[in-house]
Amino acid sequence: MDDELPILWISTGDDITPQLDGTMLRERKYVFRLGKFGPFTERVPLANLDATEIGRRVEALRFQLRAQQRL
Amino acid sequence: MTPFDPWALLAMLNAFYPIVSVANLQRARQERPEYFAGGRLGGSKGEKLFLPDGRVWDLIYAAGGPASAMRWTIQDVTDAAPGAPDPFPLEDGPLAPLDETIVFPMPGGGSFVSLVAGELEAFGDSDGMLARAAVDATEGAGRVNIEPAFSRLVGPAHEHHHAMRQALDNDDPAEELEAAGLTRDTIDATITEYDEEPPDDLNEPDPGDPPRDDSDDDGPPGKERPQ
Numbered sequence: 001m002d003d004e005l006p007i008l009w010i011s012t013g014d015d016i017t018p019q020l021d022g023t024m025l026r027e028r029k030y031v032f033r034l035g036k037f038g039p040f041t042e043r044v045p046l047a048n049l050d051a052t053e054i055g056r057r058v059e060a061l062r063f064q065l066r067a068q069q070r071l
Numbered sequence: 072m073t074p075f076d077p078w079a080l081l082a083m084l085n086a087f088y089p090i091v092s093v094a095n096l097q098r099a100r101q102e103r104p105e106y107f108a109g110g111r112l113g114g115s116k117g118e119k120l121f122l123p124d125g126r127v128w129d130l131i132y133a134a135g136g137p138a139s140a141m142r143w144t145i146q147d148v149t150d151a152a153p154g155a156p157d158p159f160p161l162e163d164g165p166l167a168p169l170d171e172t173i174v175f176p177m178p179g180g181g182s183f184v185s186l187v188a189g190e191l192e193a194f195g196d197s198d199g200m201l202a203r204a205a206v207d208a209t210e211g212a213g214r215v216n217i218e219p220a221f222s223r224l225v226g227p228a229h230e231h232h233h234a235m236r237q238a239l240d241n242d243d244p245a246e247e248l249e250a251a252g253l254t255r256d257t258i259d260a261t262i263t264e265y266d267e268e269p270p271d272d273l274n275e276p277d278p279g280d281p282p283r284d285d286s287d288d289d290g291p292p293g294k295e296r297p298q
Contacts, residue, residue, distance in 0.1 A: 031105075037079050041105035057086070064082035 005035040075108035077145040084143040091141040093117045
């Protein structure tokens, strides 16, 4: 199996999602693949956007995929 | 619609929802719907994902069991849906299930009656013999013997008993109580004064000689104290 799991970005864009309380949540939507797995879709809130958040999520997903490959 | 990748879904669940529960599965379905590819959650405990194409995935291992035993999983159980043949059928055990179509025949109406009649037949004409004996004792020759014996033995006993009851009823217990001195209204501690002489005082016991004082003793006579 592919242990490197390179990331392949499919799309990135802003999205607005209505919330139950009537407010609108503005998010940045990332769609990507990790190796042959995916697509993965992650949303990061735009308010006080943390540019490193998506990187942490990608690493967490990659860690889990590697663990699954070892099983 | 986002294509469904079971391994991506499993990685997402393990990465962002470490606590395995149906509630967290529903939360993941709401927060990250793209991973579920438009499927809906269901099953007996809500642990299964039903995809629009008909596939069914089990997402929680040992759902409904202890929390420590549950973990995220991804297992295609489409063929194990209700109505599908069991891939691991159990062997036939030693006990066969009851066939509900079997109806046990009801016992015949005359069976019990015939049994009882057969048992009674063995006694023969015992009822008639007992009835005849009773008639003989009360109306026949037995009656001639019973009445004189009753008047000779039981009659005097009845008369004696009645006489005793009559005598007891006529007796006035007040005379007996007065004769015994039990007619007072109050009860004394003693019926009569204590008139016995007290016993003589006993002499004090002799305590004996006091113990010898050894401080001035030179030891037993005839022996010298070692220096």
